[in-house]
Amino acid sequence: MVEIEPLPRAVIQAFSSQFEKSQSRAADIPEADLSGVDPALTRCLMPFQRDGVNFAVCREGRLLLADDMGLGKTIQAICIAAFYRKEWPLLVVTPSSVRFTWAEAFQRWLPSLRPDSINVVVKGKDNLRSGQVNIISYDLLSKMDKQQPTHPFNVIIMDESHFLKNMKTARCKAALPMLKAAKRVILLSGTPAMSRPSELYTQILAVRPAFFPRFHEFGARYCDAKQLHWGWDYSGSSNLAELKLVLEESLMLRRLKAEVLSQLPAKQRKVVTVTTDGITARTKAALNAAAKDLAQGHRNKMQEKEALLVFFNHTAEAKLRPINEYILDLMECGREKFLVFAHHKLVLDNVTKELGEKGISYIRIDGTTPSAERQLLCNKFQFSEKSCVAVLSITAANMGLTLHSANLVVFAELFWNPGVLIQAEDRVHRIGQTSNVDIHYLVAKGTADDYLWPMIQEKMNVLGQAGLSESNLSENAECASFYCRDPKQKTITEMFQRSFTEEDEAMLLQAADTWDDSETGITSTCQGNVTESPSKKTIFDYFGNNSAKRKAL
CATH class of the missing domain: 3.40.50.10810 (Tandem AAA-ATPase domain)
Structure with missing residues (x-):
């Protein structure tokens, strides 16, 4: 005996719809x-x-x-x-x-x-x-x-x-x-x-x-x-x-x-606005103090650089939690392979620590990665059939690497030189890429991002209008929507423009890497935590010891 089960109502409706389409010319x-x-x-x-x-x-x-x-x-x-x-x-x-x-x-x-x-x-x-x-x-x-x-x-x-x-x-x-x-x-x-x-x-x-x-x-x-x-x-x-x-x-x-x-455009950028609501009272106070210090103006370029870099470093600390939240949300949403670019060691450490604790496979390439190991790490990422995240330094891994098995790039932090950002994007957007590429920039209001992002947009658009770059951010509506309403924005953005130049880049990078909060004496560790470091140089010490180099620049 053959037992015939009735079709569910949903199936009957679906087949009925199909039949009506076949009978109608206007489907x-x-x-x-x-x-x-x-x-x-x-x-x-x-x-x-x-x-x-x-x-x-x-x-x-x-x-x-x-x-x-x-x-x-x-x-x-x-x-x-x-x-x-x-x-x-x-x-x-x-x-x-x-x-x-x-x-x-x-x-x-x-x-x-x-x-x-x-x-x-x-x-x-x-x-x-x-x-x-x-x-x-x-x-x-x-x-x-x-x-x-x-x-x-x-x-x-x-x-x-x-x-x-x-x-x-x-x-x-x-x-x-x-x-x-x-x-x-x-x-x-x-x-x-x-x-x-x-x-x-x-x-x-x-x-x-x-x-x-x-x-x-x-x-x-x-x-x-x-x-x-x-x-x-x-x-x-x-x-x-x-x-x-x-x-x-x-x-x-x-x-x-x-x-x-x-x-679709070959490359789609969007701004992801993250919140820093969960930051500690100390970090919030440090951010506010840094912004206030900048708004007051400075007597010379050296003081400007010091203040801007302090603001930039506190921004990294404030974004740690939302960066991790966003990466884990991407994993839960099915994004199995993507690149995460960051600038500060504190952020790179924090991301890899979180991935490790969650049992998520990752590679990391930064300034300390030996040249001989870089290609091996790239191959591991390229040919991995399981989920894998490439955690990369914006400045140390923005050139010479091919990672086009992914089609998503996440910038956990911004960087003052848009050319470096474009080079980093192109680790994925290059020959061999068969899909369009998604670029996500994580931007936090109330931080240095308020001033860095408009500056990056302006520089990129100038290059695009001059035919020196295919990227014009103002044409991408999702990217052009983030603007800070702070009346002092233009003043502080101009400080970033004149202080963060290509000639200063090596010095600024080293100063950021040796960052030590001058008031609390904290610095990042390999585990992404903070620890007492009385012997570590402060930003102010660093700039003071490089006066000769500044004059040469």
Whole structure:
């Protein structure tokens, strides 16, 4: 006897949709009317991104946008949400490390949105619904159950929605009721399932709750469910072609880079705005004092250099935590191979320490790496089939290395010479690279980055206009959006311009490497911690001992 199981409702709907397409000549998705969305956004959409918005509107604002990494899911999500702006307030749930990057993106793409209407939740006691756009991290959302709004959010964006893959986690338990109650649900993930179909279930449930109300029904059909002595095992896979059809016809849109490569620039830069909220009171006070010292002006160039370098060094210390958070978020999002460039030994030490503690494979190349070992380390990275991070010194590993098996470069720190940054980018963007390259610059407000980034932009754009570089940062909207509103910015930026020159570079690098906080006597160790070092030279000692060299310059 052959037992025939009934098809799930989702499968019947998917096949019905396929049949209707085959019978209709007009199978294309209609163009959505975006006349109510800011032109600053709509005119910047690439054709495939416009198709993504059309797909979302056609499905009434409920979808899983699973485009490959680097294809602009953020701008598509903002456009989709803006189409339903009358239904706001909007909730955006995102990894902690990119909360402020989302806030910057809304300011950039929706100029009609007042900056004070964007609410970034940073503490559990903050109001979750005080803005038109409300941005919160997954972890903080799970701690705010008591503050669930009486009226649910009608429009929700879930960035990196694979964070919901485990139904038993606090983040998933907090998010699912809100998603089921929302009218528009926009899930974003370049890797919706990391390893098995079971990881898709919660995302399907969020977008189409009626498809598979009970997990066992989904698991039995697509997870090769087996009943063992301890219970059901859903770790397998089955009927994958059918699952693909259900997803694509009903709720998911996925484009790979290879499919839209002709529409993409070879190199895509973006600024990732990180927060330094977690810094110690001592570091915060040191940053504020350094900025105040700079704003007061200095009698001579030597004093300027000393003050600027102190500010630059304290910035490195302030960014340690957000740098690690961002790198670990990338790993959780499926980025298995990428480069991390930093300048200070303190930062390089801290990153490698964190990777080592998490059991993540990495290579490190800095000024102390022997020439004979560099190629061996490059080969290890190039041919590694497992996840691997290349932790590199901006100045010691920016030339002569080929690492194009990765297509993502992360700059944990900025550097005053944009030519050095371009050379570092090109460790990946070179002959042999078959994909477009993503470049992420981590920028922290309230630090030296406020002044370094505009300076880098200006220098790069001058080179581009003169035909000396193919890179013009002002043409990249995501990069041009970061500007500090400090009225003293121009003055301090000019100090960086005239103080950090190519001729000074060797001296400045050595001074940074021998940095010792003059007030507290702390310096970095190989473990990335701080320790007493009374014998270590301070920046001021270093500059004082190099007066002859300064005069020669």
